[in-house]
Amino acid sequence: MRVEKIGDHIHIIDLEPAGIKNFAASYVLKGDKTAIVETGPASTAKNLTLGLEKLDVEPEEVAYVAVSHIHLDHAGAAGTLLKHLPQAKLIVHPRGASHMADPEMLWTKSKEALGELAELYGKPMPVPKERIIAAADGITFDIGNKIRLKAIESLGHASHHLAYHESPGLGIFPGDAAGIYLNKLDAIVPTTPAPYRLDIAAASLKKLISLEPKALYYSHFGKASSPKEKLQAYSKQLRIWEDCARQGIENGENIQAIGTRIIESDKTLQRVEAQLKRHAILGQTVLNQSVEGVVEYVRSQMKL
Numbered sequence: 136m137r138v139e140k141i142g143d144h145i146h147i148i149d150l151e152p153a154g155i156k157n158f159a160a161s162y163v164l165k166g167d168k169t170a171i172v173e174t175g176p177a178s179t180a181k182n183l184t185l186g187l188e189k190l191d192v193e194p195e196e197v198a199y200v201a202v203s204h205i206h207l208d209h210a211g212a213a214g215t216l217l218k219h220l221p222q223a224k225l226i227v228h229p230r231g232a233s234h235m236a237d238p239e240m241l242w243t244k245s246k247e248a249l250g251e252l253a254e255l256y257g258k259p260m261p262v263p264k265e266r267i268i269a270a271a272d273g274i275t276f277d278i279g280n281k282i283r284l285k286a287i288e289s290l291g292h293a294s295h296h297l298a299y300h301e302s303p304g305l306g307i308f309p310g311d312a313a314g315i316y317l318n319k320l321d322a323i324v325p326t327t328p329a330p331y332r333l334d335i336a337a338a339s340l341k342k343l344i345s346l347e348p349k350a351l352y353y354s355h356f357g358k359a360s361s362p363k364e365k366l367q368a369y370s371k372q373l374r375i376w377e378d379c380a381r382q383g384i385e386n387g388e389n390i391q392a393i394g395t396r397i398i399e400s401d402k403t404l405q406r407v408e409a410q411l412k413r414h415a416i417l418g419q420t421v422l423n424q425s426v427e428g429v430v431e432y433v434r435s436q437m438k439l
């Protein structure tokens with residue numbers, strides 16, 4: 136676990152699931168009260184509370200824990216964390232709320248979809264219903280000292296996804312709506328597992344671009360500059376994947392061949408392919424699940 140100040144009032148905690156650095160971030164915003172964006176997985180709840188201690192955050196002063204969506208690597212620690220933070224409310228998209236209150240089905244589905252990776256992330260604990268705020272698009276949360284977080288509905292990666300627009304810095308916490316940022320390599324790669332909706336994701340990216348963010352705070356991973364360029368590049372990258380998937384399906388190719396086709400067409404992916412293959416999590420999620428998600432999406436569009 137490592138903490139770092141990355142803005143006037145923003146800190147990052149590297150949660151390091153299974154010791155993997157630069158993969159899962161939690162952000163801490165300090166106003167008169169404190170807000171946390173993303174909890175990371177259940178397995179690193181302890182690292183998160185240690186990070187809060189290191190930042191001198193008293194458990195009582197945390198007003199909000201905001202998650203982008205309910206996937207285990209973003210919201211898995213929420214139940215455990217809220218036990219430790221007596222005043223905090225959980226902010227989640229309305230379609231995710233019931234799963235946070237009763238995570239059994241989420242856990243079963245996650246194990247089916249992720250296999251061993253689900254165990255690495257750990258089983259989420261339930262969040263008491265009365266502590267959940269089902270946040271519609273545009274709702275703003277004020278933590279004092281002029282610091283606010285606005286929920287921005289940004290679907291596509293999931294049917295229940297929020298980004299958060301922060302004031303006064305005007306940065307965006309995009310969750311998984313803007314891809315995965317490999318900060319050490321300055322590269323973005325898609326996170327598009329099934330059931331992915333590329334058309335809706337593209338509209339969400341446009342919406343984020345229209346907010347003219349001054350920075351991006353990626354859940355995977357870290358603060359990034361040139362936000363508009365990054366969001367536009369990700370949009371283009373998704374189109375390349377979509378085109379490759381369509382051509383591959385038309386040629387009757389299997390998923391491996393389509394994956395190869397994508398790597399040959401996507402220069403960014405090509406550049407970081409070796410590092411992804413060596414990565415304990417991203418090797419599986421980007422090169423397999425993301426490819427499958429886009430192929431499944433394109434197949435469903437072709438059937439229409």
Ligand SMILES: [Zn+2]
Binds near residue numbers: 209
């Ligand atoms: Zn994620």
